[in-house]
Every structure is written in C-alpha cells, then in structure tokens.
Amino acid sequence: MIPLAKTGGLGDVCGSLPVALERCGCRCSAFLPAYRSVMRSGLRIEPTPHTFTIPIGGRHVACRILRTQLPNSSVDVYLIDQPQYYDRDGLYHDRHGEYRDNCERFSFFCRAVIQAIEQLNLDIDIIHCHDWQAGLVPAYVETKLGGFRWMDRVRSVMTIHNLAYQGRFWHVDMPLTGLGWEYFNHHQMEFHGELNLMKTGIAFANTVTTVSPTHAREIQTEEYGKGLDTLLRQRRHRLAGILNGVDYAHWDPASDPLLPAHYSATALAGKDRCRAALAAELGLQAGQGVPIVGMVSRLAQQKGIDILIHALPALLAERRFCCAILGSGEPGYVTALRELAARYPGRVAFVEAQDEGLAHRVYAGSDLFLVPSLYEPCGLTQMYAMRYGAVPVVRRTGGLADTVSHFDPATGQGTGSVFLDADVGGLGWGLRAALDWHAVPAHWARVVANGMAGDWSWEHQGPHYEALFTRLVNGGATAPRS
Numbered sequence: 001m002i003p004l005a006k007t008g009g010l011g012d013v014c015g016s017l018p019v020a021l022e023r024c025g026c027r028c029s030a031f032l033p034a035y036r037s038v039m040r041s042g043l044r045i046e047p048t049p050h051t052f053t054i055p056i057g058g059r060h061v062a063c064r065i066l067r068t069q070l071p072n073s074s075v076d077v078y079l080i081d082q083p084q085y086y087d088r089d090g091l092y093h094d095r096h097g098e099y100r101d102n103c104e105r106f107s108f109f110c111r112a113v114i115q116a117i118e119q120l121n122l123d124i125d126i127i128h129c130h131d132w133q134a135g136l137v138p139a140y141v142e143t144k145l146g147g148f149r150w151m152d153r154v155r156s157v158m159t160i161h162n163l164a165y166q167g168r169f170w171h172v173d174m175p176l177t178g179l180g181w182e183y184f185n186h187h188q189m190e191f192h193g194e195l196n197l198m199k200t201g202i203a204f205a206n207t208v209t210t211v212s213p214t215h216a217r218e219i220q221t222e223e224y225g226k227g228l229d230t231l232l233r234q235r236r237h238r239l240a241g242i243l244n245g246v247d248y249a250h251w252d253p254a255s256d257p258l259l260p261a262h263y264s265a266t267a268l269a270g271k272d273r274c275r276a277a278l279a280a281e282l283g284l285q286a287g288q289g290v291p292i293v294g295m296v297s298r299l300a301q302q303k304g305i306d307i308l309i310h311a312l313p314a315l316l317a318e319r320r321f322c323c324a325i326l327g328s329g330e331p332g333y334v335t336a337l338r339e340l341a342a343r344y345p346g347r348v349a350f351v352e353a354q355d356e357g358l359a360h361r362v363y364a365g366s367d368l369f370l371v372p373s374l375y376e377p378c379g380l381t382q383m384y385a386m387r388y389g390a391v392p393v394v395r396r397t398g399g400l401a402d403t404v405s406h407f408d409p410a411t412g413q414g415t416g417s418v419f420l421d422a423d424v425g426g427l428g429w430g431l432r433a434a435l436d437w438h439a440v441p442a443h444w445a446r447v448v449a450n451g452m453a454g455d456w457s458w459e460h461q462g463p464h465y466e467a468l469f470t471r472l473v474n475g476g477a478t479a480p481r482s
C-alpha cells in the first residue's frame with residue numbers, strides 16, 4: 001500500500017484504490033500489518049486505545065492498533081502492530097527465502113483485523129480482501145468467528161492479484177487459523193493435502209474479482225488456473241474482472257518530481273531531455289535514430305525474463321537499439337542480465353535495484369517498453385509506459401491484452417505492439433514491428449500520441465468497484481463484467 005509498503009503492483013493499487021473509492025462517495029478504512037517500511041515511511045502514525053491478544057499457536061499474542069491516513073485523503077489506515085511478526089527486512093521473505101512463520105503471521109493479521117473491526121466499532125458493509133495474505137478474512141466472516149453482530153450483514157470480496165502466490169502451508173498449520181478441521185476439505189481450505197489461503201478466500205468470499213476481464217476468463221482454464229481453475233469455474237457467476245487503474249496524479253510526465261525534465265503529449269521536448277539523461281546515467285550509446293527499449297520488472301519467470309535473455313543477442317546483432325533494464329528478484333536472472341550487459345557495453349544496461357526514482361526515469365527516457373509476460377493479471381508498467389510516451393511491446397495475455405492494442409500504420413489506430421507467442425520468435429516479431437514504426441517518424445508520432453491519449457485512470461475503474469459493492473449490499477449477485 002504505497003507510500004507505506006510496496007513489492008509490486010499490489011502496492012500501487014492498494015494505495016490508490018481506497019482514495020478513488022472515496023471520490024466515488026464510499027467511505028473506506030484500510031488494514032495493513034505494521035511492517036518495518038510502514039513505521040519508517042515518514043507518515044504520522046498515532047496510537048489508538050485498542051490493544052488485545054489473539055490466541056495463536058498455544059500462546060496469546062499481543063496486538064496494538066495504530067492509525068495513519070493515506071496522503072491527500074481521509075482514508076484511515078489501521079496498522080496491526082506486532083513487532084515480532086512484522087518488524088522485519090521484508091514483507092513476505094528475505095534473502096534467505098520465505099519467512100517460515102508466514103502462516104502464523106497472516107493468520108494473526110486476519111484474526112486481528114476481525115477483532116479490530118469490532119473494537120473500533122466500524123460500521124462496514126463490505127470487506128475487500130487482497131490476495132492470500134487476507135484470504136482467511138472471508139472465512140471468518142462466513143463462519144462468524146467470534147460471533148460479532150456486524151458479520152450478519154457484511155459482504156466479503158476477494159480480489160486475486162496474482163494466482164501464482166497462494167499461501168500454501170502444510171496441514172499441521174491448520175490450527176493457527178482458529179478454524180475447525182471440518183473446513184479442511186477440498187471444497188474450502190485444503191489443496192492437495194496442504195492448507196491454501198488463496199483457495200480459502202476464493203471459496204468463502206461472497207464475490208471474487210481479479211484485475212482484468214481477460215484474466216477473469218483465463219484463470220478458469222487449466223493453463224492459467226494454477227490448480228484452482230475448477231473452483232473458479234464453479235464460482236464463475238460470482239467472478240468478475242475489473243482492471244486496475246492508474247493514479248495519474250502520481251504518474252504524470254508533466255509534473256513528476258522524479259524526472260529531470262517535464263513534457264506532455266503536445267510538448268514533447270522534455271522527453272528528449274529525459275531520454276538523453278537516461279542514456280548518460282546508464283552509459284547507453286543512444287544517438288539519434290537509436291531507440292531505447294526500457295523494462296522495469298520483478299525478475300521472476302512470470303515476467304518472460306528467459307525469453308528476453310534468449311532473444312536479445314540475435315536482435316541486437318540485427319537492429320540498432322539500446323536496452324535499459326531495471327529489475328530485482330531471482331539471482332539466476334540477475335546473473336544472466338549482468339552477463340548480457342557486460343557483453344554489450346553501451347547497448348545493454350542493467351541495474352539490479354528496487355528504485356522508484358530510476359523506474360520513473362526509465363519510463364520517461366525510453367522510446368519502447370517491453371513486457372513479455374507469460375501471464376499478467378493486469379500489469380501496470382505498460383500503462384505507465386504509455387502515459388510517459390514509451391510504446392509498449394507486450395505479449396497478448398491478461399491485462400496486457402485489455403490495455404494495449406496493436407498499431408496499424410494504415411489506419412493510425414493502436415497503442416503498441418502486441419505479440420502472441422511466449423517465445424523468442426514472438427518477442428522478436430513484436431519488437432521488430434515496433435522498430436519498423438520507429439523508423440518512420442509519422443508512424444511513430446502517431447503511436448506515441450495514441451498511447452499518451454489513453455485514459456487508464458481510476459476515474460473509469462473505481463465506479464466498477466462501487467457498482468459491484470452496491471449490488472452486493474443490495475443483496476444481488478455479481479453480474480460478471482467478463
């Protein structure tokens with residue numbers, strides 16, 4: 001939840017969706033573990049009088065509720081404070097791997113949220129849960145754990161941001177959840193002998209959403225369903241796809257404080273300055289006519305990094321372009337990308353970091369932007385790229401398919417290059433097409449302008465959530481949007 005904590009797009013979405021909902025007339029409060037990054041965010045954090053203990057793992061673990069607000073809003077963020085669990089380097093893992101007590105950490109979080117709602121006396125209609133870390137909350141509401149009166153009328157929504165991360169734990173962890181073994185069955189919490197918190201959320205929530213209409217269809221197939229497609233097909237009448245929105249107040253090249261120069265669709269000179277500055281910063285030889293291809297990504301298999309690594313050498317030999325890659329993640333990919341950068345000095349730059357400022361400078365300084373994902377529930381980077389005048393080259397999957405349309409020079413329609421095959425041939429086709437457009441200034445100006453004119457803001461997406469919440473409050477089922 002930016003600016004409190006972020007590992008990827010979920011952070012952007014959770015930091016901006018409540019503010020967008022507030023603009024739609026909803027009143028929102030949010031709950032988040034008091035992670036170390038939250039406590040060091042610089043935002044004003046106040047104590048509340050609410051403290052209690054949660055019985056977990058044979059102990060009674062203390063919890064303190066702290067309070068802050070999302071900037072420029074009146075959205076209260078209640079922080080579940082238990083330093084033993086949350087005052088750590090990472091959110092879910094550190095450099096040694098996943099935290100071994102994640103089941104306990106997030107069972108505690110979900111149980112503390114339920115207790116906090118009661119103590120804070122919040123008058124809530126909808127409880128909106130994001131990914132497996134919050135997956136137990138719909139189960140608590142449905143089974144009325146604690147027996148609180150507000151549970152009779154509250155409705156739960158489970159949003160899947162990334163089905164590959166399911167929160168799977170060995171069955172022995174089941175008692176940590178506080179729920180009885182009768183729920184450990186393959187319709188609800190059990191998955192191949194393990195406890196599965198994403199499955200739990202999907203099974204118990206009144207409504208399930210994911211973050212694009214195309215992905216809502218994809219996850220009902222074996223190819224994309226990560227083992228949960230049967231359950232998702234069973235729940236399809238309660239499954240909707242709503243695209244993530246972009247916070248254009250934060251992502252605007254005309255005012256972005258993280259950029260060396262500013263620009264807009266009608267005054268692009270600043271983009272050239274951003275481009276020159278990026279080339280200088282990363283040591284790229286990107287003279288006139290040599291486009292910079294940018295990428296900002298977690299380094300995970302999902303993101304198509306293997307394809308990129310295998311495709312680049314032949315493409316670099318064939319065409320004139322440079323690459324600016326910012327990423328962090330799996331060590332194998334870091335090594336391979338470092339080797340590529342060493343092999344092509346001046347043409348491939350790779351920075352291994354989690355660096356918000358450099359991310360903005362890459363969007364602004366790039367001419368093209370690569371997103372060759374194997375799957376992509378929504379994807380935000382292609383939307384940021386378009387806003388910043390970088391033409392996206394994306395694989396046709398999930399939210400990428402819903403937000404980028406393939407440019408046709410004959411009609412002047414389209415916002416990027418969209419390829420189908422998740423392999424070296426597919427990526428090569430997509431990149432070559434975009435490089436061909438780049439060589440024709442009129443085509444290029446058009447595709448850049450089309451992308452910059454798109455509006456992927458919460459102004460459009462927020463009302464879809466509001467409509468869904470309203471239907472739920474009025475007792476209706478979900479009319480799926482996909």
Ligand code: ADP
Pocket residue numbers: 007008009010012296297298326327328353354355356359378379380381382
């Ligand atoms: P995912 O959530 O799967 O990582 P998204 O496209 O939804 O993918 O969101 C990625 C977000 O993380 C974007 O805001 C992007 O700018 C940011 N990001 C990814 N890698 C880095 C990095 N190495 N440094 C800074 N920001 C990054």
